[in-house]
Each structure stands twice: as C-alpha cells, then as structure tokens.
Amino acid sequence: MPRRKKETGPEPNRRAELLRAAARLFVEKGFDATTTRDIAEAVGMRSGSPFYHFRSKQELLKAAMVDGLDAGYARLLAAIDGIADPEKRLRVLVRTHLGTLLEGECPSPMLLGETRALDAAAHAEIAAAFDRYQLPWQETLEELERTGRIPSAASPVRLLLFGMLNWSKHWYRADGELSLDELADRAVALLLAEMHSLAPQTALEKDRP
C-alpha cells in the first residue's frame, strides 16, 4: 500500500509541537526569559534542535502569534456560524474569545507586548493576522450600530472592548466565583448598556433563550 505522503524534510507535527510549547512558555515567562532550551526540553528535543525547524527565536514567536490568531479566528467563525441576531453574535464572539484567552493554550493577544523584539516584516504579518481576527467583530458592531443597539461602532469602541476582555488575563481566576459565562455577560452588558433598562437584581440571572 502506498504511503499517504513521501517524507519530505522536517516532520510537520514536531513543528506544531514546538509552536504550542513556545506560545505557552512565552505567555508564562515572557519572550526573553524563555530560552530556546526551555522550548526544546518541553517537546523532548536537545538544545540545538529547534533551529532545525525555525531560523531564530524571533521566528518562533512570530509563527506562534500568527498561528494562534488564525486558530482563534477559525474558532470564532465556527462559533458564530448561522447566528443572525447581532446581539447574540456579539455575546458568542465575547465568550469564545474569553475561552481562547483564559482556557486555551495559546492566548495570542497576551503576546502582543512581547513582539517588541521583532522586525518590521514580522510586525506586518502579525498585524495582518490581527486584522483578520477583528473582521467579524467589526461587522457585528456595525450591525449593532445600524439597528440602534449601540450609539457608535467607531474604532475606539472595538478597541476598548478588546481591552476589557484581554486585560482579564491579568486578574481572572478559573477557581474564583466568577464563571466565564458571567464574565462574558458582564462585558456584553457594559457595551450594550442593556443593564440600564433591566432591574439590577436580574441582570446576571438571564436564562438561555
């Protein structure tokens, strides 16, 4: 029986393993504090071997960011598929984003600050991946503006929203009182100002429709 594929060059699985380990370590310890030896050890390689897959530590960071963002983008699209109501769609975007950020293994937005060390070409690739990621958000916000649910979908609104969500990485505890669903509700409520027209006591007690 014929093999699926001739073995050409490096094993793609090992490359993906390196990227996952790198992303996790970069988030955990920071780019500079993470050594290429840490990353190699995390996947059972020797110190020099990551450089067989990636030209430099910088390229490892760039690839981890772009792959992480694209994986998150795919997750977003799958989650909002078929949801026509923009308010529900926003809620799903927020919840899915928080899941990627706080439960996932590759919280790319947290690596934003670590890209300082990268050159302009890498920055451009990462920026393009961020732009893709933000597309469904901007569409949804604009639909909410058109239907009068928010007063403005101008760019700062989206950025303030991402700020609310991404910063939670600094304080959210999975073993705390606040569930991810509740946090998502809080954030959406803040944006939509719907709590203002609800009785405060019931603001967090919404059932599923």
Place this chain on the structure above:
Amino acid sequence: MPRRKKETGPEPNRRAELLRAAARLFVEKGFDATTTRDIAEAVGMRSGSPFYHFRSKQELLKAAMVDGLDAGYARLLAAIDGIADPEKRLRVLVRTHLGTLLEGECPSPMLLGETRALDAAAHAEIAAAFDRYQLPWQETLEELERTGRIPSAASPVRLLLFGMLNWSKHWYRADGELSLDELADRAVALLLAEMHSLAPQTALEKDRP
C-alpha cells in the same frame, strides 16, 4: 549656614533617577531584555553602580512599580479634590489615569506582566500599592451605584474598566486623531451608558459645564 541635611550614604536623587530610567526601559523593552547596564548608562553610571543603590535587578523593578503607583495615586487624589459629583469624579479619574499611562514616564500598570520574575514578598508590596490606587475608583463606582447611575459596582466592573483603559497603551497613538480627552469621554460613556440616552451625534461634543 547649616546644611539642610548631613550627607548620609547614597544620594537619594540618584536613586530616584535610577528608578525613573528603569521604569521607562522596563516598559519599553521588557524586564528581561533590559540590562542593568542599560539602566546604568541611562543615568550616566558604570555597569556595576546600580547595585550600590539596589540589591538586585528585581528590587529595581519592585521599587519602580511601587513608586510609580504611589505617584499616580497622589496625582489621582490631587485631581479629584473637591469634586462632589461622582460622574464628574469618574471622568477625572479616567482622564488622569490615561495621562499617567499614555503621557507619563512611568506607566506602572503596563509593568504588571513583568512582575512574573518577582518573589512573593515583592508581589505583596505591589498588590498593596495597587489596592491603594484602586480605592478612589471603588468609592466613586459605589457612589454611582447608590445614585442609580450604574447598575452595579461589583468588582468585575472596576476590573473591566481598568482593562479598557490600560489596554489602550497597546494601540493609542498620541499623533492620531483621537485625543486623550475624547478617549476618556468614550470610556466613561461606555460605562455610564449615557450615550444611549443622548443623540449619537452630540455624544462627543460635550462642553465643559
């Protein structure tokens, strides 16, 4: 004429200069990518001299954070002095915070992620400084809740608010279209949901009362 003070040990000015330089460099390049040599050079010292003032690089980071937060706290208190209306006070808190963060030389909240390398004792000192800093915010939010301007002043609200503001360090450009005053208005409007009851076009055109 008598000297104000006998010279006892290290010059306090030099210590403060080191802290300012360290804070700026840590924000700019990250804790690990900043060398103690960078910091020494920034204040015109030789490579070993910072260790005359601070026991370790970690202590430099801890002191820079605590000092930066306490300076920001003093700035907050001065700014809100005598403002009775909680809505106006919140607006001033937000604007002052954004000023410290985006125009100041020591944006301490951005160093939160860099404290990974510090031990438990240092974390406790920094946490205490953060708690002080958050006091006037929490008081103001609770007053807004009591007077019915926001539906809840529970802890996540304050944290989401800080998220909106702090994340702006990642995208705000001083030479862009959005002024700090406008950004502050946007953030406050999001929280108070006042835009909902205003005509959208005038939401950003408020004069001073």
Place this chain on the structure above:
DNA sequence: CCTACCGATCGGTAGG
C-alpha cells in the same frame, strides 16, 4: 534531529 561547541552578554561582586 543530536553532539559539541563558540562568542557574546549578563547579573552580580570584591576591593578600593
């Protein structure tokens, strides 16, 4: 992908 290694750099110290 491993072995063996290099050049550079870094935090920190001794002694003045």
Place this chain on the structure above:
DNA sequence: CCTACCGATCGGTAGG
C-alpha cells in the same frame, strides 16, 4: 560610585 572581573547562561552553528 568606579575598576576589573567571574561564573553562568544563552542564541546560534558546524558537522554529521
């Protein structure tokens, strides 16, 4: 606060 320095570590490479 400087000079001179040490031990350790790190990103990366040559050769297989």
